[in-house]
Amino acid sequence: MKAASDLTADIERPILYFAPDTCSLASLIACYDAGMEPTVKEVSFARDEQLGKAYRAINPSAKVPAIVFGKDIVVETPAILMLIAQLAPTAELVPVAPVAQAKVQAFNSYLCSTLHVAHAHRMRGYRWLDGEEHEEAMRQKVPEAVDVCYAHIEHHLMQGPFVFGESYTIADPYLFTISRWMESDGCGPDDFPKVAAHRRLMGERTSVAQALAIEAKMMADNV
Amino acid sequence: MKAASDLTADIERPILYFAPDTCSLASLIACYDAGMEPTVKEVSFARDEQLGKAYRAINPSAKVPAIVFGKDIVVETPAILMLIAQLAPTAELVPVAPVAQAKVQAFNSYLCSTLHVAHAHRMRGYRWLDGEEHEEAMRQKVPEAVDVCYAHIEHHLMQGPFVFGESYTIADPYLFTISRWMESDGCGPDDFPKVAAHRRLMGERTSVAQALAIEAKMMADNV
Numbered sequence: 001m002k003a004a005s006d007l008t009a010d011i012e013r014p015i016l017y018f019a020p021d022t023c024s025l026a027s028l029i030a031c032y033d034a035g036m037e038p039t040v041k042e043v044s045f046a047r048d049e050q051l052g053k054a055y056r057a058i059n060p061s062a063k064v065p066a067i068v069f070g071k072d073i074v075v076e077t078p079a080i081l082m083l084i085a086q087l088a089p090t091a092e093l094v095p096v097a098p099v100a101q102a103k104v105q106a107f108n109s110y111l112c113s114t115l116h117v118a119h120a121h122r123m124r125g126y127r128w129l130d131g132e133e134h135e136e137a138m139r140q141k142v143p144e145a146v147d148v149c150y151a152h153i154e155h156h157l158m159q160g161p162f163v164f165g166e167s168y169t170i171a172d173p174y175l176f177t178i179s180r181w182m183e184s185d186g187c188g189p190d191d192f193p194k195v196a197a198h199r200r201l202m203g204e205r206t207s208v209a210q211a212l213a214i215e216a217k218m219m220a221d222n223v
Numbered sequence: 224m225k226a227a228s229d230l231t232a233d234i235e236r237p238i239l240y241f242a243p244d245t246c247s248l249a250s251l252i253a254c255y256d257a258g259m260e261p262t263v264k265e266v267s268f269a270r271d272e273q274l275g276k277a278y279r280a281i282n283p284s285a286k287v288p289a290i291v292f293g294k295d296i297v298v299e300t301p302a303i304l305m306l307i308a309q310l311a312p313t314a315e316l317v318p319v320a321p322v323a324q325a326k327v328q329a330f331n332s333y334l335c336s337t338l339h340v341a342h343a344h345r346m347r348g349y350r351w352l353d354g355e356e357h358e359e360a361m362r363q364k365v366p367e368a369v370d371v372c373y374a375h376i377e378h379h380l381m382q383g384p385f386v387f388g389e390s391y392t393i394a395d396p397y398l399f400t401i402s403r404w405m406e407s408d409g410c411g412p413d414d415f416p417k418v419a420a421h422r423r424l425m426g427e428r429t430s431v432a433q434a435l436a437i438e439a440k441m442m443a444d445n446v
Binding site: 131145 | 229230283284292299300301302303306309318320321322325328329332333335336337339341344351352354360361364368378
């Protein structure tokens with residue numbers, strides 16, 4: 001695994017700051033897809049560690065994921081996924097040609113700015129308004145708002161079996177991660193057969209199994 | 224302006240689908256920064272053209288911007304900005320080294336998924352809930368939610384004078400575009416001196432003047 005890089009650190013051994021049941025799963029899967037051996041550090045939301053001084057020194061915006069290569073810290077899922085892909089070119093996780101690459105980035109940008117945001121209104125309404133009755137109004141709308149996003153993905157973006165057809169890219173672990181929340185967001189996978197089939201297909205990947213095993217162990221340890 | 228590309232179309236003459244007073248301004252500025260001569264097509268929000276069949280054939284999610292090179296359509300601001308930068312390498316709008324490039328992408332990802340979203344709750348609350356009293360609660364919170372984002376940018380992300388120090392990148396037209404809405408979002412530029420200075424500095428650029436002239440003419444024609 002070689003890449004022209006501005007990194008002095010060992011490319012194959014990043015530290016990934018991770019929390020179970022968050023979008024940080026996408027970056028963990030991508031690390032394994034890339035053949036990396038990440039050290040996974042849990043940021044416990046139950047203990048509000050994301051708000052603590054130690055984690056804010058890593059990411060002052062108090063969100064996961066963050067990935068660290070030596071002294072370099074990179075945050076935000078779309079940026080981390082692209083970085084992983086670029087550092088591991090032989091894994092071919094993203095097209096090299098600019099337009100094809102831009103289309104992958106556009107998909108991931110849609111996930112972070114639209115689908116993930118629609119989902120977040122279910123648990124994190126306090127970011128955007130005050131008052132329980134208003135937060136409840138927000139939660140009521142989540143199934144509809146999330147449904148609009150999956151319909152767009154199903155009918156306009158998703159080629160199948162992977163997001164970009166036969167080629168696995170960094171769009172896939174990101175969609176898989178978010179689509180795991182579909183039922184709890186009030187959307188039925190039956191309405192989105194391509195997205196549902198994608199979730200099953202992803203479940204067969206070694207990288208996904210590795211990442212889910214780490215998440216499951218963390219959740220078990222936290223009980 | 225040459226780049227290894229999967230494009231057959233003329234790289235210097237894209238079509239940009241644009242609406243005044245939206246984030247599509249960032250892509251227009253970047254086109255000029257890259258030495259492109261875009262054909263700017265207005266998508267009139269006043270006439271709901273973004274929802275019409277013709278524009279949905281360009282972008283089914285009914286949002287601007289979209290950029291078209293020949294038969295290739297790319298949407299989502301962070302993806303468009305990176306594509307423009309990659310197609311015009313001599314303009315040096317983004318670092319080539321992976322980590323430095325990822326940090327630019329992380330900044331733009333923060334803008335699209337957090338700052339722009341916080342702003343959008345002022346006018347587009349209907350996306351996330353139903354009921355005027357709840358939308359009003361959302362609008363009430365906008366100054367606080369947007370303020371949190373600018374504080375993060377001012378104190379943690381912004382190097383100054385440009386976002387990434389002395390080097391102009393595709394982070395700059397995006398921040399400039401969104402920060403124009405600061406006052407109407409209820410935030411004072413006095414609280415964010417680096418962001419305010421950035422806005423003034425950007426106002427001196429030829430590319431920004433070119434883009435603003437096109438936007439101004441469009442707005443005048445619409446009166």
